[in-house]
Amino acid sequence: MSALPPDDPRLDQAAATDESLISAHDKAAAGKPDKHAHYHLLPLALLFVFSGLIFYAGTYLNRYSGHFHGDIFDERQLPGDGAPAVVATIDPVALGKRQYNLACVTCHMPNGQGLPNVYPPLADSEWVNGDEERLIRVVLHGLKGPITVRGNTYSVAAMPAFGQVAGGGYNWSDDKIAAVLTYIRQEWGNQAGPIETTKVTELRLKTGDRKEWTESELQALLP
Numbered sequence: 698m699s700a701l702p703p704d705d706p707r708l709d710q711a712a713a714t715d716e717s718l719i720s721a722h723d724k725a726a727a728g729k730p731d732k733h734a735h736y737h738l739l740p741l742a743l744l745f746v747f748s749g750l751i752f753y754a755g756t757y758l759n760r761y762s763g764h765f766h767g768d769i770f771d772e773r774q775l776p777g778d779g780a781p782a783v784v785a786t787i788d789p790v791a792l793g794k795r796q797y798n799l800a801c802v803t804c805h806m807p808n809g810q811g812l813p814n815v816y817p818p819l820a821d822s823e824w825v826n827g828d829e830e831r832l833i834r835v836v837l838h839g840l841k842g843p844i845t846v847r848g849n850t851y852s853v854a855a856m857p858a859f860g861q862v863a864g865g866g867y868n869w870s871d872d873k874i875a876a877v878l879t880y881i882r883q884e885w886g887n888q889a890g891p892i893e894t895t896k897v898t899e900l901r902l903k904t905g906d907r908k909e910w911t912e913s914e915l916q917a918l919l920p
């Protein structure tokens with residue numbers, strides 16, 4: 698590198714200390730506010746508007762998306778302008794059969810015979826054809842512990858809760874539960890009467906949130 702001439706200003710600058718530089722800059726900038734030297738925050742109002750929108754969108758999705766679950770499909774929803782002119786009627790047995798094949802069939806089997814020593818049968822079961830309230834409770838809240846069906850005892854597995862109750866993983870509406878029960882009460886040679894949705898609602902509200910029943914708890918509630 699060639700030597701700099703003695704009057705070159707860079708020689709002075711090279712010798713400058715931090716303090717001398719800062720004070721030189723202060724002098725040069727005196728009286729001239731530097732508008733662009735600072736970050737500007739997003740106007741607070743806009744921040745609130747955006748946060749509000751994101752919160753609203755999240756809540757809306759959470760409330761109405763049905764968690765994007767394939768099972769959640771409202772059979773009574775009609776396309777159109779929203780006018781509640783016609784309410785489609787669904788055959789509870791058809792709906793019940795669909796629900797059965799969706800959720801119960803894996804354990805209780807297509808022929809309603811269950812699996813020996815593991816899953817009890819629904820065909821010809823005194824639980825299915827017997828007391829309505831006891832049956833509704835089993836499906837609303839679930840069941841665990843030993844239970845006797847058609848003379849055999851089952852105790853290795855538990856029956857899950859299907860109702861809209863705390864801990865009920867399936868969250869079925871009362872009319873789906875009424876439908877599936879109506880279906881199993883007239884399938885495989887069973888000949889018991891239908892289960893009304895209002896009865897399911899009544900028991901769900903009456904019992905509140907609870908864990909699975911045991912056989913003895915249910916027997917104690919029999920009229």
Ligand code: HEC
Binds near residue numbers: 843878912
């Ligand atoms: C994960 C397997 C499983 C599924 C799914 C299941 N159950 Fe059960 N269910 C059981 C078991 C196990 C019992 C016996 C529980 C016990 O031992 O206390 C039972 C008991 C029952 C009983 C009383 C006993 C009997 O055999 O009559 C009924 C009624 C019943 N289930 C109906 C249903 C219906 C309706 C569905 C679908 C909505 C269903 N279950 C889904 C496993 C299942």
